[in-house]
Amino acid sequence: MTLFQDTSGDPRAARSLVADVLAWYGAAGDAAMGNSPGFAARKASLACAFAQIADLPEEQRHALAFAGLLHAAGAIGNAAYRKGEHLAERAARMERWDVPAQGARICEAIAALPAQTADMVRWQAEAWDGTGFPDQLRWYGIPKAAQYLALADCFLRQGDPDEALRGIAFDSGRAFNPEDVRTFTMWFHRHGGQAELLGLPIDSLDERHTDAGSLLDEFADRIDAHNGVGARWRRVAQIAGVTAKALGLPPDAARELGVACRIYGAGEIDDAQVEEESFDPLARLGVDLRAGNAASAAELAQPHAALEAASKIVGMRGEWFDGTGKPYGLSHKRIPIATGILAAAIAYDGLDRGERLDTAAGTQFDPNVVRVLLEVAKTLA
Amino acid sequence: MIELPERTRRISPSRVHEILLAHDCKSVVDPFMGLPTHLNYLKRHGIAVHGGDLLEWFVRAGEGIITNDLTILRDSEVAELVEMLPGRIYSLDLFKAWEGVFFSEEQCVYLGVWHDNVHNLRSDQQTGLAILGLWRVFCYWLQKAQTPDDMQDVPPSELAWSYIRQTEQWVTPNLRHNTVRQGDVLATMGAQKADALFLAPPARNSFRSADARIWMWEAWWQGNPYFTIEHAYRDSLLGARAADPAAYARAMQTILSAAESYSVIIVQTTEQRLSEIEPIVTSARANVEIVAPHPFEIYLVATT
Numbered sequence: 009m010t011l012f013q014d015t016s017g018d019p020r021a022a023r024s025l026v027a028d029v030l031a032w033y034g035a036a037g038d039a040a041m042g043n044s045p046g047f048a049a050r051k052a053s054l055a056c057a058f059a060q061i062a063d064l065p066e067e068q069r070h071a072l073a074f075a076g077l078l079h080a081a082g083a084i085g086n087a088a089y090r091k092g093e094h095l096a097e098r099a100a101r102m103e104r105w106d107v108p109a110q111g112a113r114i115c116e117a118i119a120a121l122p123a124q125t126a127d128m129v130r131w132q133a134e135a136w137d138g139t140g141f142p143d144q145l146r147w148y149g150i151p152k153a154a155q156y157l158a159l160a161d162c163f164l165r166q167g168d169p170d171e172a173l174r175g176i177a178f179d180s181g182r183a184f185n186p187e188d189v190r191t192f193t194m195w196f197h198r199h200g201g202q203a204e205l206l207g208l209p210i211d212s213l214d215e216r217h218t219d220a221g222s223l224l225d226e227f228a229d230r231i232d233a234h235n236g237v238g239a240r241w242r243r244v245a246q247i248a249g250v251t252a253k254a255l256g257l258p259p260d261a262a263r264e265l266g267v268a269c270r271i272y273g274a275g276e277i278d279d280a281q282v283e284e285e286s287f288d289p290l291a292r293l294g295v296d297l298r299a300g301n302a303a304s305a306a307e308l309a310q311p312h313a314a315l316e317a318a319s320k321i322v323g324m325r326g327e328w329f330d331g332t333g334k335p336y337g338l339s340h341k342r343i344p345i346a347t348g349i350l351a352a353a354i355a356y357d358g359l360d361r362g363e364r365l366d367t368a369a370g371t372q373f374d375p376n377v378v379r380v381l382l383e384v385a386k387t388l389a
Numbered sequence: 390m391i392e393l394p395e396r397t398r399r400i401s402p403s404r405v406h407e408i409l410l411a412h413d414c415k416s417v418v419d420p421f422m423g424l425p426t427h428l429n430y431l432k433r434h435g436i437a438v439h440g441g442d443l444l445e446w447f448v449r450a451g452e453g454i455i456t457n458d459l460t461i462l463r464d465s466e467v468a469e470l471v472e473m474l475p476g477r478i479y480s481l482d483l484f485k486a487w488e489g490v491f492f493s494e495e496q497c498v499y500l501g502v503w504h505d506n507v508h509n510l511r512s513d514q515q516t517g518l519a520i521l522g523l524w525r526v527f528c529y530w531l532q533k534a535q536t537p538d539d540m541q542d543v544p545p546s547e548l549a550w551s552y553i554r555q556t557e558q559w560v561t562p563n564l565r566h567n568t569v570r571q572g573d574v575l576a577t578m579g580a581q582k583a584d585a586l587f588l589a590p591p592a593r594n595s596f597r598s599a600d601a602r603i604w605m606w607e608a609w610w611q612g613n614p615y616f617t618i619e620h621a622y623r624d625s626l627l628g629a630r631a632a633d634p635a636a637y638a639r640a641m642q643t644i645l646s647a648a649e650s651y652s653v654i655i656v657q658t659t660e661q662r663l664s665e666i667e668p669i670v671t672s673a674r675a676n677v678e679i680v681a682p683h684p685f686e687i688y689l690v691a692t693t
Contacts, residue, residue, distance in 0.1 A: 143400075
């Protein structure tokens with residue numbers, strides 16, 4: 009069974025799937041860097057608006073949209089942000105300089121992306137005067153599109169648009185090419201400093217060589233490595249998948265559960281704690297943490313159509329079968345069966361001795377799910 | 390007003406690093422290093438780097454960010470650099486020749502003061518950092534002369550302060566022995582052994598169109614506003630053969646012949662020059678892979 013519904017014969021649907029997965033990973037990158045939700049989409053839109061004023065060729069504008077979306081992709085797995093790393097400020101700063109190059113490597117490996125995307129990501133933090141990173145390029149060695157990303161980033165990080173305008177004017181000839189600052193100023197005065205969110209140019213994606221499911225697998229691997237729980241989603245997906253089959257879950261629900269297994273780890277990517285390191289999976293003390301991580305993961309996935317159904321499964325995984333879980337206090341049949349399977353599979357994976365899951369049957373987990381899961385776990389073992 | 394070229398060569402050290410890693414190279418020699426910010430990147434990523442150039446200020450800057458593992462300039466030391474110190478006699482007219490042509494009177498005075506202050510620094514590493522930081526001020530001024538309305542007036546000492554302080558962030562050890570030297574290409578290659586040789590050779594006749602921000606800073610460092618880049622390149626291997634295509638090719642062949650001990654040679658070039666460079670490289674090495682991400686950033690990766 010494929011992870012997403014078959015889109016053969018409908019290239020636009022296939023592109024939409026790939027775009028959703030990319031946008032989700034871009035949002036996860038933002039979470040890793042501590043950026044506000046939606047930062048990547050705003051950055052992409054703003055940079056494209058500058059590019060339009062400067063009359064950059066359409067193909068560059070399309071690449072720019074995806075580069076903005078994936079601007080923080082390199083933060084996932086970067087030592088400055090990775091879980092469990094405790095670097096001194098100076099060392100962390102140097103590691104952060106590598107985020108653009110690491111992001112570029114990720115983009116280079118995604119055949120669907122427009123060709124110039126990777127280098128726009130690579131050089132988005134370069135400064136006109138050569139003091140940027142990672143490559144310390146200077147002057148016209150920095151592509152215009154990359155400068156637009158830098159301008160958009162700078163603008164969005166300032167809360168007040170007028171303050172941002174002053175800051176960018178001050179950096180003209182330093183961080184930014186004076187010509188590009190002129191473009192920015194023109195945009196600012198035309199649009200009053202208000203950035204309009206643009207849709208992704210999904211038709212510029214080449215879906216033929218990129219499968220959305222494989223892409224999601226790869227991203228989930230990266231997120232698990234970032235969280236210090238290598239290949240966790242694969243173990244959870246395996247046991248959840250077999251349990252779902254044994255329980256006779258319909259194919260669509262099983263598919264959504266498969267997606268949920270891949271995206272739930274993103275909830276732990278920002279400052280939130282990794283659950284296994286904090287509380288026993290069966291302890292009531294962890295209920296807030298689990299619900300918080302579940303909500304974060306759902307928030308990241310919910311805006312993307314391909315992941316929306318899975319986001320609902322993930323968002324409720326902090327609920328307890330007896331109604332004492334969070335955030336809604338749902339109980340019994342009001343908790344979707346796929347959510348129950350996901351929650352039990354995650355807990356099972358986090359336990360030293362999986363059979364202990366039995367002690368939480370009827371309280372934290374659906375007893376039927378626990379029974380079936382423990383049975384299939386024996387056969388898998 | 391001086392003309393600032395639109396296009397300079399682009400070396401992406403993160404990409405060069407990827408190439409070096411792919412070939413398991415842990416050290417590199419770059420005999421045409423120029424401003425060695427790319428070597429600083431490689432150094433930060435654990436590669437032992439050895440650079441060389443004919444221009445002294447590049448080498449000095451290299452002493453600041455390549456051979457230097459821990460020396461920085463403290464606030465008090467920067468303060469003594471950026472302003473005139475009481476009791477010291479300054480050659481305020483040293484750069485008067487540039488006044489009204491490239492710079493204002495105040496800027497020329499500052500260039501003289503900084504020249505004297507930097508030459509009075511006791512540490513080579515600190516001198517390198519100061520040269521690099523002040524060069525950025527110099528570039529800012531030249532850029533501002535082009536687009537005066539688009540850039541803000543920043544007091545010279547304030548600008549110098551911020552740029553010199555900024556250089557500190559590039560200072561880092563990599564637990565390897567890193568070197569820079571002033572000399573021609575063959576001398577640099579002979580002085581060091583490494584896994585890879587990185588070559589970004591100047592184009593034929595390129596010194597005639599060299600970026601003013603490069604050679605004028607050498608003039609500043611030398612304290613000679615009449616310095617021209619021909620002085621530095623006249624007796625060099627490629628400079629002496631600058632006009633004749635065949636002689637230029639022979640000089641490149643000489644370099645590649647001397648590079649037999651390197652397991653990997655990476656030659657940076659552009660699409661425009663590829664037809665000239667590629668045959669020279671392919672005649673020297675059996676395996677040549679072309680990494681061409683952009684028309685003005687092409688790498689020929691030659692292996693044995």
